Amino acid sequence: xxxxxxxxxxxxxxxxxxxxxxxxxxxxxxxxxxxxxxxxxxxxxxxxxxxxxxxxxxxxxxxxxxxxxxxxxxxxxxxxxxxxxxxxxxxxxxxxxxxxxxxxxxxxxxxxxxxxxxxxxxxxxxxxxxxxxxxxxxxxxxxxxxxxxxxxxxxxxxxxxxxxxxxxxxxxxxxxxxxxxxxxxxxxxxxxxxxxxxxxxxxxxxxxxxxxxxxxxxxxxxxxxxxxxxxxxxxxxxxxxxxxxxxxxxxxxxxxxxxxxxxxxxxxxxxxxxxxxxxxxxxxxxxxxxxxxxxxxxxxxxxxxxxxxxxxxxxxxxxxxxxxxxxxxxxxxxxxxxxxxxxxxxxxxxxxxxxxxxxxxxxxxxxxxxxxxxxxxxxxxxxxxxxxxxxxxxxxxxxxxxxxxxxxxxxxxxxxxxxxxxxxxxxxxxxxxxxxxxxxxxxxxxxxxxxxxxxxxxxxxxxxxxxxxxxxxxxxxxxxxxxxxxxxxx
Numbered sequence: 001x002x003x004x005x006x007x008x009x010x011x012x013x014x015x016x017x018x019x020x021x022x023x024x025x026x027x028x029x030x031x032x033x034x035x036x037x038x039x040x041x042x043x044x045x046x047x048x049x050x051x052x053x054x055x056x057x058x059x060x061x062x063x064x065x066x067x068x069x070x071x072x073x074x075x076x077x078x079x080x081x082x083x084x085x086x087x088x089x090x091x092x093x094x095x096x097x098x099x100x101x102x103x104x105x106x107x108x109x110x111x112x113x114x115x116x117x118x119x120x121x122x123x124x125x126x127x128x129x130x131x132x133x134x135x136x137x138x139x140x141x142x143x144x145x146x147x148x149x150x151x152x153x154x155x156x157x158x159x160x161x162x163x164x165x166x167x168x169x170x171x172x173x174x175x176x177x178x179x180x181x182x183x184x185x186x187x188x189x190x191x192x193x194x195x196x197x198x199x200x201x202x203x204x205x206x207x208x209x210x211x212x213x214x215x216x217x218x219x220x221x222x223x224x225x226x227x228x229x230x231x232x233x234x235x236x237x238x239x240x241x242x243x244x245x246x247x248x249x250x251x252x253x254x255x256x257x258x259x260x261x262x263x264x265x266x267x268x269x270x271x272x273x274x275x276x277x278x279x280x281x282x283x284x285x286x287x288x289x290x291x292x293x294x295x296x297x298x299x300x301x302x303x304x305x306x307x308x309x310x311x312x313x314x315x316x317x318x319x320x321x322x323x324x325x326x327x328x329x330x331x332x333x334x335x336x337x338x339x340x341x342x343x344x345x346x347x348x349x350x351x352x353x354x355x356x357x358x359x360x361x362x363x364x365x366x367x368x369x370x371x372x373x374x375x376x377x378x379x380x381x382x383x384x385x386x387x388x389x390x391x392x393x394x395x396x397x398x399x400x401x402x403x404x405x406x407x408x409x410x411x412x413x414x415x416x417x418x419x420x421x422x423x424x425x426x427x428x429x430x431x432x433x434x435x436x437x438x439x440x441x442x443x444x445x446x447x448x449x450x451x452x453x454x455x456x457x458x459x460x461x462x463x464x465x466x467x468x469x470x471x472x473x474x475x476x477x478x479x480x481x482x483x484x485x486x487x488x489x490x
Contacts, residue, residue: 001076001452002026002068004234005443006060008053008082008160009242010102011035015060016439017068020076020452023462025440027067031059039099044106047099050088050163057164061228072231078168078220079238079446081245081438082161084181087139092155094166098147101139102160111145111200112138112183119195127188129180129277129285129298132196136182141200157206161239168236169218174208180287181241187275190293213289214238214449237449240289242438243269244299248289249441250407250434251460253297258406258429260389262413265349266307268389268396268406272298276399282354283395289445290456300401302392303353306346306362307385308412313348313362314381318374328378329416335379337422337475338482341366342376343489344384354392355490365489379418386422387486393427407432410466424469425479431469 001020006013014030036056039047065072085103090096101107112132116124124131132138136159144151158166159178166172179185179192184207186193197204211217216235225232240248247259247269255273260266274296277285288299315328347355348362364380393403406423410433413419424431444459453459472479 002070002074003077003079003443003447003452004061004075005079005439005441005446006057006081006164007242007245007438007442008057008080008164010038010048010083010104013053013056013060014437014439015057015064016437016443017064017070017075018440018443018447020447023444023460026070027064028437028439029060029063029067031056031063038102042107046102046105048102050096050100050160053160053164054167058228065229072229075230075234076452077235077237077446077450079442079444079449080161080164080236081240081242081442082159082164084159084241084243085135086160087136087143088158088160088163089143089150089154090156090158090166090172091153094172097150097153098143100160100163101142105139106134108138108142109134111141115141115196115199119199123195125277125279125281127186127195128183128193129187129275130183131281132183137184137196137200137202140202144200154206156208158208159241161241162208165217165236165239168220168224170221170224171218172208173211173217175211175213175239176291177213177240177244177287177289179207179210185287213240214445216449235450236446238442238445240442240445241286243267243301244286244289245438245441245445247271247299248445248456249436249438250409251456251463252407253288253290253456255297256402256404258403260406260408262307262385262408262419263411264307264309264312266304266385266389266413268302268392270300270396270401270403272296272300272399272401274400278395278399280356282356283392300396300399302389302396304388304392305349305352306388309349310344310346310362310381310385311413314378318377325415329418331375332379332382332416332418335375337478338485339376339380339383340372341368341485342372342380343482343486344380345486345490346381346384346388354388354395360490363489382413382416382419383422383482384486385413386419386426387483389423390426390483391487403427403429405430405432407434409434409436420469421472422479425471425476426483428471428476430471432465433467433469435464435466
């Protein structure tokens with residue numbers, strides 16, 4: 001038996017085929033091989049044609065089927081992961097009405113800010129757990145005001161993964177997790193938010209039928225089976241946004257568990273067991289994949305723009321051409337904890353939500369020309385990224401999260417021993433590194449949804465743990481001294 005996962009990113013679409021019994025990845029591939037086009041007709045805009053997602057999904061699917069030689073009838077379920085917060089609109093014939101307004105498009109910010117004030121900041125945060133901000137509902141408000149001829153044709157609105165589900169099955173459905181990331185879900189009332197729908201004047205019928213995150217959400221249609229070389233009737237049994245799905249991929253389901261990524265930007269995603277929110281809206285809170293009315297499981301999302309992009313800037317501008325990231329990590333390790341007193345504030349990639357949307361820029365503090373060298377600069381950069389994570393995790397702790405374990409893929413900044421040891425030691429959490437990705441997670445999520453796995457524990461029993469990093473408790477004071485010095489320089 002095999003499970004098929006699709007991960008719809010803004011750069012590429014990945015497909016992954018997993019053997020259910022062993023949990024091993026049999027084949028995976030992504031398309032396009034260069035980054036997918038993002039259409040920006042004006043500054044701050046970002047759109048993609050949903051048909052390009054489908055075209056690249058077909059290519060990736062064809063590749064994994066060819067690589068594996070697996071027969072279509074042996075694929076028992078399909079799971080979907082997607083870039084969060086996007087807006088896809090279709091008419092009654094399931095024709096796409098316009099390009100998708102994707103996650104990094106900022107045109108809807110004023111619409112969300114007005115809604116936040118009109119509905120009431122405390123009510124938004126206590127019911128929606130977020131400001132309407134720049135999320136899907138605010139994007140739809142922009143369409144309503146600026147493209148009334150398109151708005152008048154809307155039959156259903158979808159998140160990007162719901163669109164892929166529609167293409168696979170012919171059915172338009174969504175989930176509470178998806179609606180929460182679009183800021184359509186009232187957590188206090190456990191239903192669609194009347195406040196959001198009424199304020200923006202949205203037709204409730206725009207919202208698709210709501211299905212559980214795990215379970216049969218539709219089956220592959222005859223037309224799609226022929227198009228993809230799959231078998232008609234394969235059930236689609238799981239869907240989730242990319243950050244909740246990344247957490248699932250790392251077997252993060254329970255309060256106190258954390259999933260993290262540290263690429264160009266960084267994410268810390270933690271599970272909370274009670275309904276809560278940050279009163280300053282410095283982090284976002286959505287339904288996690290295993291959230292139900294009976295069991296509260298919320299994903300608290302901390303996003304930091306200035307992460308690996310700082311490390312790459314340091315590489316381009318402070319080390320000799322040809323020096324690799326691995327060699328930079330070795331140089332960083334030659335500097336002591338605290339980088340001999342240098343602190344780098346890493347926020348040079350736009351406004352930071354954890355700083356209440358302030359744009360402080362990157363800054364370097366404490367350089368002494370007589371004692372410091374590039375090793376100290378490189379270490380200070382890596383520590384600065386870690387300290388920004390810790391600063392955000394302190395917000396999460398204020399919300400009641402007990403952070404004990406941080407799980408991450410063995411990639412990007414987590415390849416640096418200095419980075420991961422500093423994170424473990426300053427946070428006091430154990431770091432576990434795994435070999436997994438979003439498409440493989442979506443496949444295993446499908447296995448849970450179809451009942452092949454009785455639980456997440458069974459689904460991820462064979463998840464390969466590559467390394468465990470424990471806090472250096474005997475050096476904790478040195479790490480905290482460096483962190484507090486960094487924080488004093490914000």
